[in-house]
Amino acid sequence: MGRKAKFNDEVAVSGPGRKARKQKDPVFQKDQTDNEKTLSHRQKKRAVKRNIKKLEGKKNKETPVKKPRISKDEIESDDSDKNEDSDGSDNSESSTELPIERQNRQLKQKKNEDKILEEAETKEMVEQCVFEFPSEEELKEPTNLKDIQSRIHDVIMVLNDFKKLRDVNKSRGDYLELLTTDLCAYYNYNRFLMSTLMQIFPVSEIQEYLDGSETQRPMTIRVNTLKTKRRDLAQSLINRGVNLDPIGKWTKIGLVIYSSQVPMGATPEYLAGQYILQGASSFLPVMALDPKENERILDMAAAPGGKASHIAAAMKNTGILFANDVNQERLKAVIGNFHRLGIVNSVICNHDGRKMPSIMKGFDRVLLDAPCTGTGVVAKDPSVKTNKDEIDVQRCCTLQRELLLAAIDCVNARSESGGIIVYSTCSVLPEENEWVVDYALRKRDVKLIPTGLDFGEEGFTNYRHHRFHPSLKLTRRFYPHVHNMDGFFVAKFKKFSNIPQITKAIDDNEENDNNCDE
């Protein structure tokens, strides 16, 4: 593999034989043995110290410290000595210097020696760690996962300190190519998706992200506040042998389930609709939407109904919630969930979201939890790693833009309590997130506002050669390796006008309106 083999020429020496034991120990010159041995850092330091002491001892012996002289002649003779030995290392110097000067000189000397020693050690270390770029032949040879893993580690190390560790005949691009190939093989991704992820995450973070994405997220449940309180539900579940905790300070209605003696989808509490199994990241868009009682709200892509039922609970079963989805089959799950959870303020409907503005509008708030590639949930669905290609991303991106414009058109900008649109996806690709949001900002009279979520990373304003509106910083990204939840994206808009923005589309930069993946 790529590691440079470092074979030590020395052969392990066995203990002395009978003959050898009778012989006298060979006598080596002290300095010679010291040099030949491989010393540890501390040993080397001690050796340097010893040498300094020895040198000083010699100096002292050879040139006994003279008492300060006071006659003019003597001073002159001293000066002449100094001029003769301008390298400053002679004995006469120590004879004239004050103790404090000597200490200072020794200190400087020691510092210099330490520095040289340190540099030598670093060089030695770097030489030992140097990764040798595999030859064409080596690259063709099949490699096992363990070797690939070790090469990934080595290449990342080189890329992180490229100037120092690179092979001068190889470019950064060569190393990145090799890394992409190895990451694809090790984590079983297609090249398109891996290359895209490598544009999102720096080399130093990509492995953490990929490892995080492989890990199953902890099971979490959302308490149905229409039926119970978190404390009461927790107590009932603990009594059934469930080991649980609150999810975190950021929500009062979530519990994380560490272990359970009963299936969590079949407890009497579940069947009574006291909770729903829901990933922690799914709480976020509804928290951002911040539904109010007596409002008129649309969930444009609602099946199987996790977020829609959360909205209904936040509305305390008042007002009216339209839970829509284009997929009739999936809507059956919404019906089942709503029955179980006791939701009575909702209309379940089956339209293409893109046509919604022509069917009904004037909503206070709209949630668009958009269909997406699912790149944020590969732990749940590993097929995403190999199935999703450029065309899928392009297709999603186009549909997402159309749905988002429709969602905005469904909202009443003059709503007293709202005028709010939340857009979310379970994808980490900017093509499906910032890109779509930036497009809507240019096509409609909307502005991004803070999501109200006090964690998550800022959305991108730069991605590859693209520049998005600076307010994209207000959107939030969530990552498995950072937040211990599925990869997720949330943006919150406020709508300012119900008049269609015909001119806006023409004026603004049309370049970004074309393909998502150009």
Ligand SMILES: C[S@@+](CC[C@H](N)C(=O)[O-])C[C@H]1O[C@@H](n2cnc3c(N)ncnc32)[C@H](O)[C@@H]1O
């Ligand atoms: C991410 S899922 C929604 C999950 C849902 N919000 C939840 O929390 O349970 C995306 C949904 O979008 C729906 N969908 C896809 N295209 C649509 C369209 N043109 N109009 C409305 N819904 C659509 C899919 O059927 C799918 O159920």
